[in-house]
Amino acid sequence: MEIQNPLSLDERIKILTESAKFDVSCSSSGSARSGAKGSIGACHAPGVCHSFTGDGRCVSLLKILMTNKCEFDCLYCINRRSNDVPRAALTPKEFCELVVGFYRRNYIEGVFLSSAVEISPDHTMQLLIDTLIMLRTEYKFRAYIHVKAIPGASMHLIDLAAEYADRMSVNIELPTEASLKLLAPQKKKEMITAPMLRLANIVYENAQEPKYRARRIPAGQTTQMIVGATPDSDGQILRLTEGLYRNFNLKRVYYSAYVPVVENSSLPSLPTDLKRENRLYQADWLLRFYGFTSSELLPVGGNFSLDLDPKSDWAIRNLDRFPIEINTASYEELLRTPGIGVRNAYRIVAARKQSLLTFDSLKKLRVSLPKAVLFITANGEYMGAGDNPDLIRARLAKTNLLTAGKQNDGGYVQTSLFDEGTISGEL
Ligand code: SF4
The missing domain is CATH 3.20.20.70 (Aldolase class I)
Structure with missing residues (x-):
């Protein structure tokens, strides 16, 4: 039709x-x-x-x-x-x-x-x-x-x-x-x-x-x-x-x-x-x-902190598991450590087979040290903030701000086919 x-x-x-x-x-x-x-x-x-x-x-x-x-x-x-x-x-x-x-x-x-x-x-x-x-x-x-x-x-x-x-x-x-x-x-x-x-x-x-x-x-x-x-x-x-x-x-x-x-009154206005x-x-x-x-x-009714990423938040709630020694921790423990991603966990496990890892070696492996140092020891050395959750939270919050990059200013802008230059009026 x-x-x-x-x-x-x-x-x-x-x-x-x-x-x-x-x-x-x-x-x-x-x-x-x-x-x-x-x-x-x-x-x-x-x-x-x-x-x-x-x-x-x-x-x-x-x-x-x-x-x-x-x-x-x-x-x-x-x-x-x-x-x-x-x-x-x-x-x-x-x-x-x-x-x-x-x-x-x-x-x-x-x-x-x-x-x-x-x-x-x-x-x-x-x-x-x-x-x-x-x-x-x-x-x-x-x-x-x-x-x-x-x-x-x-x-x-x-x-x-x-x-x-x-x-x-x-x-x-x-x-x-x-x-x-x-x-x-x-x-x-x-x-x-x-x-x-x-x-x-x-x-x-x-x-x-x-x-x-x-x-x-x-x-x-x-x-x-x-x-x-x-x-x-x-x-x-x-x-x-x-x-x-x-x-x-x-x-x-x-x-x-x-x-x-x-x-609509059933919907939030913001x-x-x-x-x-x-x-x-x-x-x-x-x-x-x-x-x-x-x-x-998170518990079922909980909401994530907007100030800290979920992994850091979890780590602070589980400080009894930290610090981990980078040379002996399991791959799974490394994965759960703030600042260590999948690729870095893998690199750490591979590199430590060759030699004992120090903070310098971690830097070379491009581990995000400002976060990770709060939760690890490297060959026994510790550069963290102890087991004071508030202190750790404050240092992590600072790190998150430093690494967050350019923040969205709250303007919900999505590219449109009709943005200037997108299609140059050639439809
Ligand atoms: S377009 Fe989809 S989401 Fe929108 S009113 Fe229709 S069914 Fe609902």
Whole structure:
């Protein structure tokens, strides 16, 4: 059916890019697909799609909704049905032309294909699939495509999208069922968990298949959570995150500090501090790569300190484990020490096989000494602040300030296709 669009293409693109910018679950890559004769684009495993603005949001994918006309009324969302905003839509062909035009001009390296829920979840999912298949087959587009799974869409449509997409995501949006009920009443928990589980199974099935077979969603699945729209604590968010990684085999959980875009008495009037989002990303890293559990980092009702990173905070609460001797501590103990990352822990373990390590050797290994010295001895030498938590906290806070670099000034700025110079008016 021909979609009637009274607005010009430029006007619609402007509306639809604005409508898409608060979704952060599109970064990263993980696919590997080389170029082919007669096709355009290629995917490289290290991540063709990585690019972040100062506030941490991904911009290098073409991120635009197919339509911002929504049947749902999620209170926090600019596209909610009851919000009085201009509405627009693209046809699959228009979308494909846009992607290929931008790709050829080197503006993008991939696509984030998403949509508000027009008519029904299945109708919208089918629209995304039509576009996806058109891009892959008619336009022979082999670059990275991330497709949003629409909550409530039928499983056979999720399966079909997974045949062509590199990555898919179902946004969990809110950390608890109660919050979902309050702010996104049309979204039921199972509308989100069912497609997530299906995608997890696809990832699992892929792993059993021979490597030469084309993989479905080779870059896996991700999700996004809004932080601060509801009173849910960091501890609750982290528990949920841990469960998502464990039960749904997620590649990444993205956190998006709440930004007020519509007025509603059920929502906070101020944006969430971006430091909170940052602390959750740090904690997420600790869960995935440092062997921490969510309960070690925070009780369920707790929130992270905005002044100290979660690992330092944990170390101060566990001073009886420190200082550790750098020459004899286990790899796991090294990983749990503030200032020592995965690479440094590995380097320390390798280097100490050759000789006893001193603070000078650690400097050469590029260990972040201002932090680490508070928790280690090196060949018996100690340069810390004893076991006074306040003193350690004060020294750590100073270190964090020194190493934090340029701070975001609180302005929620995301790069737009319409920023001066971004597309030079060549649409
Ligand atoms: S379903 Fe909810 S979050 Fe998604 S576009 Fe519609 S109103 Fe926004």
